[in-house]
Amino acid sequence: MSAPGKTDPTDLIVRARTGDADAWGDLYREYAPAIFRFCRRAMPTREDAEDATMEIFMKLRDKLGQYDEGRSFTAWLYKVAANHCWDLLRRRKLRQDKETEDVTEVPLETPDANQLERLIEERTSEEVRKALDKLGVRARMALVMRYYSDMSYDEIADALGVRRAFVGVVLLRARHELRQALGENTVLAAGGIR
Amino acid sequence: MNQTDPTTNRHVDEMTLLLYVERQLDRERAQEVSLHTQTCTKCLTMLRALDRESRLLTRAMFEEDEPFPARLAQFRVAAQRSMQWIWGVVFGLAVLGVYALYTGYIEPWERQLDQAGFGSTNLLSLLVFQGAFWKGWQSMFTLFEFIALAALAGFALFAFRKYIRRGSALAVMFASLGLALSLASPASATEFRKGDTVTVNKDEVIKSDFFFSGQHLRLEGTVDGDVYAFGQQVDVPGHITGDLICFAQSARVSGQVDGNIRSFTNNITINGTVGRNVTAFNEVFNQDTSGTIGHSLTVFTQTLTLDGKVGRDLLGFFQQATLSGTIGGSLKTKGDSLTIASGAVIDGKAEFEGQKPAIVASDAKLASPLQYKQAERRSHMDRGAGYYIWRVIWTGTFVLFGIVLFALMPRFSQETVELGEHYGASFGLGVLVLFGIPIAAFIACFTIIGLFVGLSTLFLWLVVLLAAEVVVGTIIGQWMLGRTLEFWPLVLRMAVGVALVRVITSIPFIGGWAGFVVVLWGMGAISLALYRRLQPVIAPSVPSMPVGPIGTPLPANTTIGGMQSA
Numbered sequence: 087m088s089a090p091g092k093t094d095p096t097d098l099i100v101r102a103r104t105g106d107a108d109a110w111g112d113l114y115r116e117y118a119p120a121i122f123r124f125c126r127r128a129m130p131t132r133e134d135a136e137d138a139t140m141e142i143f144m145k146l147r148d149k150l151g152q153y154d155e156g157r158s159f160t161a162w163l164y165k166v167a168a169n170h171c172w173d174l175l176r177r178r179k180l181r182q183d184k185e186t187e188d189v190t191e192v193p194l195e196t197p198d199a200n201q202l203e204r205l206i207e208e209r210t211s212e213e214v215r216k217a218l219d220k221l222g223v224r225a226r227m228a229l230v231m232r233y234y235s236d237m238s239y240d241e242i243a244d245a246l247g248v249r250r251a252f253v254g255v256v257l258l259r260a261r262h263e264l265r266q267a268l269g270e271n272t273v274l275a276a277g278g279i280r
Numbered sequence: 281m282n283q284t285d286p287t288t289n290r291h292v293d294e295m296t297l298l299l300y301v302e303r304q305l306d307r308e309r310a311q312e313v314s315l316h317t318q319t320c321t322k323c324l325t326m327l328r329a330l331d332r333e334s335r336l337l338t339r340a341m342f343e344e345d346e347p348f349p350a351r352l353a354q355f356r357v358a359a360q361r362s363m364q365w366i367w368g369v370v371f372g373l374a375v376l377g378v379y380a381l382y383t384g385y386i387e388p389w390e391r392q393l394d395q396a397g398f399g400s401t402n403l404l405s406l407l408v409f410q411g412a413f414w415k416g417w418q419s420m421f422t423l424f425e426f427i428a429l430a431a432l433a434g435f436a437l438f439a440f441r442k443y444i445r446r447g448s449a450l451a452v453m454f455a456s457l458g459l460a461l462s463l464a465s466p467a468s469a470t471e472f473r474k475g476d477t478v479t480v481n482k483d484e485v486i487k488s489d490f491f492f493s494g495q496h497l498r499l500e501g502t503v504d505g506d507v508y509a510f511g512q513q514v515d516v517p518g519h520i521t522g523d524l525i526c527f528a529q530s531a532r533v534s535g536q537v538d539g540n541i542r543s544f545t546n547n548i549t550i551n552g553t554v555g556r557n558v559t560a561f562n563e564v565f566n567q568d569t570s571g572t573i574g575h576s577l578t579v580f581t582q583t584l585t586l587d588g589k590v591g592r593d594l595l596g597f598f599q600q601a602t603l604s605g606t607i608g609g610s611l612k613t614k615g616d617s618l619t620i621a622s623g624a625v626i627d628g629k630a631e632f633e634g635q636k637p638a639i640v641a642s643d644a645k646l647a648s649p650l651q652y653k654q655a656e657r658r659s660h661m662d663r664g665a666g667y668y669i670w671r672v673i674w675t676g677t678f679v680l681f682g683i684v685l686f687a688l689m690p691r692f693s694q695e696t697v698e699l700g701e702h703y704g705a706s707f708g709l710g711v712l713v714l715f716g717i718p719i720a721a722f723i724a725c726f727t728i729i730g731l732f733v734g735l736s737t738l739f740l741w742l743v744v745l746l747a748a749e750v751v752v753g754t755i756i757g758q759w760m761l762g763r764t765l766e767f768w769p770l771v772l773r774m775a776v777g778v779a780l781v782r783v784i785t786s787i788p789f790i791g792g793w794a795g796f797v798v799v800l801w802g803m804g805a806i807s808l809a810l811y812r813r814l815q816p817v818i819a820p821s822v823p824s825m826p827v828g829p830i831g832t833p834l835p836a837n838t839t840i841g842g843m844q845s846a
Contacts, residue, residue, distance in 0.1 A: 103691065104694050104695070105691070105695035118348070118352060122352060136352055139352055147813075199323075199325035199329050200325060203329040203332065212340075229337060230341065234338070254304060255295070257302075258294065258298050
């Protein structure tokens with residue numbers, strides 16, 4: 087899980103549930119930037135991310151009563167955000183791109199480990215972010231859920247509507263897409279390590 | 281996948297290594313992979329590469345590459361500012377509207393009625409018998425239209441608020457609105473006519489519903505549909521195959537209406553034929569000898585004169601009535617005086633409740649003797665025990681209603697009670713909702729917006745009206761017994777508060793005003809809570825500068841999963 091909030095949100099949540107505007111303000115101030123960044127990574131455009139962030143917090147207001155205080159608020163919040171973003175993307179039918187193929191259909195070529203290491207060393211965070219933008223929505227969504235929100239495989243399976251056993255495949259395929267987008271696909275795909 | 285036997289020289293496939301990095305393998309399998317990577321350089325290199333890839337991904341995603349958008353940071357503040365502006369305008373409009381309504385319409389009517397000896401007539405009768413039918417109707421309708429449209433536009437803005445944040449969306453919305461308005465008339469199935477005098481000639485046939493507004497309508501031809509008439513004078517010597525809905529100072533139906541007549545007029549005369557029922561709210565209702573009503577007549581009037589024929593029952597509330605026609609069903613009436621004159625025929629049961637017994641001519645033909653009941657006349661000062669018993673019963677009913685509301689909507693109830701302590705906003709919104717919504721709903725019923733929307737709105741308004749006392753009672757109860765969020769203690773406070781409110785509103789003279797204040801306050805609080813529920817914003821402000829992830833920044837070497845020690 088990513089780093090938790092600086093303050094314990096329990097009190098804020100209790101107050102926010104009773105309609106305390108200040109508590110809502112504090113919750114928003116604390117969590118909106120992280121949720122915006124989540125949306126920014128998951129959604130195709132900045133404007134979409136802004137809209138999605140607002141909508142998530144609107145939804146949060148209605149759903150706060152469903153939050154189980156025994157769980158991590160951050161994890162729950164990311165789950166709400168992930169579900170919302172994925173719903174938006176699914177509604178736009180953006181996932182009807184190259185990802186529509188079954189996740190198990192196309193065998194994955196194992197890359198050369200040394201070349202992969204070199205690629206990772208040479209690429210900057212900014213280049214990775216640009217490459218992420220080129221991925222299909224499911225690949226990107228899966229990577230964001232796993233490496234930004236630290237969602238479990240079960241949660242990712244639930245959000246994406248795939249079987250848990252396929253989550254690893256989805257993530258691995260997403261990494262391959264990412265490597266391809268980083269411009270090294272031909273080299274990486276050529277070698278094997280068997 | 282490739283072979284995965286770590287005990288041999290065969291390598292572990294990438295999928296398994298990834299699952300190992302992600303700590304998704306079971307313990308036994310993880311140990312096998314760990315053992316293998318201790319001796320296999322290639323697999324160990326791959327494992328490290330996958331782990332570094334994870335770190336790179338996490339770092340890339342968490343890095344602050346762009347600031348938190350000002351739109352998100354500031355939109356609550358902006359909304360609050362705009363809200364304050366809207367509240368000011370809304371409150372100003374509401375006060376202006378109420379003031380205009382009172383000084384322009386209610387006060388003159390009250391004066392007129394005082395002079396005519398009807399000083400104690402209540403507001404409803406003022407509106408029904410005098411209100412909409414004098415010469416100023418047109419301007420009042422314009423005011424109504426404006427308020428109704430403003431209210432509807434407000435609701436539309438709320439409903440579609442998230443789609444109108446962008447300029448382009450706004451442009452599309454206004455363009456669509458303009459297009460809709462420009463296309464509305466030709467596309468409509470209703471014919472609209474407006475003017476000082478509108479005449480539908482004898483040989484003219486309108487094959488749709490017909491909507492008239494103006495001074496004088498004369499319908500000599502045929503309307504194959506319903507007629508909605510808003511005017512000073514309406515004459516129908518022609519033929520209407522549907523219903524006639526009439527708001528006028530004076531109406532005369534000498535032709536034929538195949539459907540029903542719903543009349544809200546100062547005076548109406550029927551000497552033609554009505555196929556079905558007549559419902560009339562008038563000052564004067566006349567049915568001439570030649571007038572025929574196929575089914576029933578329901579009339580609320582000051583003076584009722586019935587010389588024609590009613591096919592079925594007559595239900596009447598009046599000051600004075602004279603019946604000399606034929607009633608095919610029963611007669612049930614309440615008023616000051618009733619005269620059943622010579623020539624009258626009543627085929628069913630006849631009842632009259634009034635101040636003095638009815639005068640029945642000896643040659644009137646009644647199926648059974650008229651049953652008379654003396655009406656009770658009460659004033660504030662001679663309230664009997666029954667009044668107070670009913671007050672207690674109603675108090676219990678309101679408490680029960682409150683319990684149901686609290687149980688069904690606990691969070692909303694708490695929010696409403698809290699928002700009720702924002703007195704300015706509550707009272708301001710209360711004025712708007714109490715007066716504006718019924719007007720808007722009333723207009724909706726008679727315009728293209730539709731009867732369903734109008735009646736639904738009225739129903740909702742009525743529920744809010746009834747719940748107002750519960751809200752105010754709870755606020756007062758909390759003042760007295762302290763605040764609580766628990767269910768039954770809150771119910772206790774509500775019960776105490778409601779009881780107190782009922783006592784105060786029972787006090788003669790000031791009780792009515794207190795009740796008015798309670799209604800304004802409670803309705804405003806509920807509306808405010810509803811508004812807050814619809815509001816899309818959450819935070820007061822967030823700095824528009826780069827900020828880290830939740831709470832503390834992610835350490836540079838943070839990873840998800842990571843290598844397990846072999």
